[in-house]
Amino acid sequence: MERYDLTTPAAFADPYPIYAAMLKEDPLLRSESSGGWLVSRFADCVAATRSPHLSAARLGPWFDALAPAERAEVAPLERSLSLWSLLTDPPQHTRLRALLNRAITGDYAEQLRPRAQAIVDEHLARVAARGRFELVRDYAHPVPAHIIAEMFGIAREEREAFFGWCRGIAEFFGAGQMTADVMRGTQASALAMGERLRGAIERARSGDAADNLLTRLVAAREGGDRLSDDEILATCVMLVFAVHETIPYLIGSGVLALLRHPAQLAALREDPSLMRGAVDEILRYETPLPRTARMSLRELELGGVRIPAGERVILMLAAANRDPARFPDPDAFDIRRQRNHHLAFGFGPHHCQGDALSYAIGPLGLEALIRRCPTLALAGEPRWQHNLAVRGLESLELAVA
Numbered sequence: 001m002e003r004y005d006l007t008t009p010a011a012f013a014d015p016y017p018i019y020a021a022m023l024k025e026d027p028l029l030r031s032e033s034s035g036g037w038l039v040s041r042f043a044d045c046v047a048a049t050r051s052p053h054l055s056a057a058r059l060g061p062w063f064d065a066l067a068p069a070e071r072a073e074v075a076p077l078e079r080s081l082s083l084w085s086l087l088t089d090p091p092q093h094t095r096l097r098a099l100l101n102r103a104i105t106g107d108y109a110e111q112l113r114p115r116a117q118a119i120v121d122e123h124l125a126r127v128a129a130r131g132r133f134e135l136v137r138d139y140a141h142p143v144p145a146h147i148i149a150e151m152f153g154i155a156r157e158e159r160e161a162f163f164g165w166c167r168g169i170a171e172f173f174g175a176g177q178m179t180a181d182v183m184r185g186t187q188a189s190a191l192a193m194g195e196r197l198r199g200a201i202e203r204a205r206s207g208d209a210a211d212n213l214l215t216r217l218v219a220a221r222e223g224g225d226r227l228s229d230d231e232i233l234a235t236c237v238m239l240v241f242a243v244h245e246t247i248p249y250l251i252g253s254g255v256l257a258l259l260r261h262p263a264q265l266a267a268l269r270e271d272p273s274l275m276r277g278a279v280d281e282i283l284r285y286e287t288p289l290p291r292t293a294r295m296s297l298r299e300l301e302l303g304g305v306r307i308p309a310g311e312r313v314i315l316m317l318a319a320a321n322r323d324p325a326r327f328p329d330p331d332a333f334d335i336r337r338q339r340n341h342h343l344a345f346g347f348g349p350h351h352c353q354g355d356a357l358s359y360a361i362g363p364l365g366l367e368a369l370i371r372r373c374p375t376l377a378l379a380g381e382p383r384w385q386h387n388l389a390v391r392g393l394e395s396l397e398l399a400v401a
Contacts, residue, residue, distance in 0.1 A: 002033050012386045015290075016331060019319035028303040035061075036293065036312025037305075040319035042326035042343070044303040048315055049348035051302070054294035055089050056350055057082075058312070061295075062178045070180040077187035080194075083234035086242075086350060093349065099227050100235065102220035103213065104353050109360035111211075112151065119146045120364045128373055128400050135396040136252050143365045144247035148240060151213040153200055162196070165189040169237055170244050173389045193240070194233045201229055213239070242354040243361075246288045249392035250279065250362040253286035255369060256396060259378050261333050268335060269370060275363050278335040282366075283321075283344035285333050290318030290391045292346060317343045318391060375401035 004018050004026070005011060011018055019040060022029070027041040039045055048054055063071055063078050071078070081087055085096035123143050127133040145163050154162045168189025172182065197214065204218040217232045227235065258265040258278075268274050294313045299306060307313060321342045322330040345352035352358075370376065380397035 002031060004029075004031070004038075005033075006388060007033075007386075009386070012384050015318070015391075016322060019316065019322055020331075022316070022319060023323055028305045031314075034312075034314055036314050037302075037307055038314050038316055039302065040316040040323070041303060042320040042323040045315045045317065045320040045343055046347050048294060048302060048313060049346060049350060051294075051300065053297050053300045054313055055297050056093065056294060057087055057089055058293045058295045059087060061312070062183075065178075066180055066183075070183075074180065074183040074187050077183055077190060080190055080230075080234045080237060083231050084238045085235070085353070086238055090349070095222075095225065096227075096231065096235075097349070097353065098222045099220045099225065100217075100353050102222060103216035104239075104356060106356050108213065108216060109356040112147070112357075113360055113364065115150055116147045116361050116364055117368075119143060119150070120368050124368050124372060131401075132379055132397065132399045135255060135398050136248065136393050137395065139369070140248040140251040140255075140365065140393075143251070144243055144361060147361055148243055151239075152197065152236065153210060153212045153214060154196075158196070162193070165193040166240050166244050169193070169241050173241065173245075190237050193237060197233060197236055198229065201232055239354055239357075242352060243357055245390055245392075246354070246358050247362045247365070249286070249288035249390065250282055250358065251365045251369075252393040252396060253288070253391070254278070254282040254362075254366045255376075255398070256378075256382055256393065257282060257285060257333050258370060259376065264333060264335050265370065269374070272367065272371070274335050275367055276359070277337065277340070279359065279363050279366070280340045280342060281333060281335045281337050284327070284337075284340055284342035285321075286391055287318040287321050287342070287344045288391055289344070289389065291316050291389065315343075317346070373400045375399075377401070 004022055006015055006018060022038065022040045028037060028039050028044060031038050039048055059081055066074070085093055085100060088096060120143055123139055127138045133139065145166060146159065148166065149159045149162055168185055172186040200214050201218060204215040214236065217227060217235060220227060258268065268278055292315050294315065296307050296309050296311045296313055298309045302313070321327070321344065324330050345355045377399050379399040382396045383394040385392050385394045
């Protein structure tokens, strides 16, 4: 048994004592169960994201472990993932990121807000009328899922199927053990979504489509270059994962943290201008995607430790966001925290490009709930997902008097 076991029910409910021990005693250690080096200090995580000797193209070992026939069967998934900017290195990453920056802009996020607000209002009216509801199932997941569907121009009658594909894609990185069966399921979802979106891409290329994220990806140009259809489809799948795995947990963890800290909740209700600071503190305090990984291309030194070539290096972002060397009183929840430059969206060249969408959409769902439900209260104990790749609530019962 390893000293720092993050897979127990107690650790899934509250991993922070383990993170604190790691930061104090073993900030960079080799973990046999994780198959790599665990990096927990803020400064070391930042250094790792900047290092040219650590590669973001890190999924090779999963596919290399498959039997030849299995690998051939999931070859379409491997090809699609190889086109994710999140999982590529320069120069491919530089090119993809430049084109994505043309499409995913702050002005598009703001343009999306009115329709997103309407979706929030529709779902909130439905759940608040019940008097009691389950936050994750009834609100935190459906709201961003419908907004994602709007971003891609998915009609209402097609959304249940679309949401099923979203869940199938999200399950890939959250799998406790990567197997051929997991990959087949993810591939089926990605291919089905791609088949649905190809027609929309063709309409966008012909100019016969409403302005949405898909048409913007089609129109993106950088120095005469543009995204291929396969790159657009891969990017759509990547964005589904990023938004689907961030916003619901931002809303869920945010509601729980605020209800457990009533003085903070009261301050936010009294001064809505604190919302941006509150969102950053929620992302720091309960980081939705608590870890990311790299592969060492050569032997290197990180945090005073020599790491051989060909090793998996796991950046423990949630631990780094509680590093006392970077954040004073790191276990305190403080929506007025200053210089809150957390790592919830990564850092450096691979900083998440979906952060503008998260900052535009997430606060809408959170703000509406706490403002329009002044009697909101916990009606049960929170249940956390048993998932190392995601820090999110499984369920949380709430009451509205």
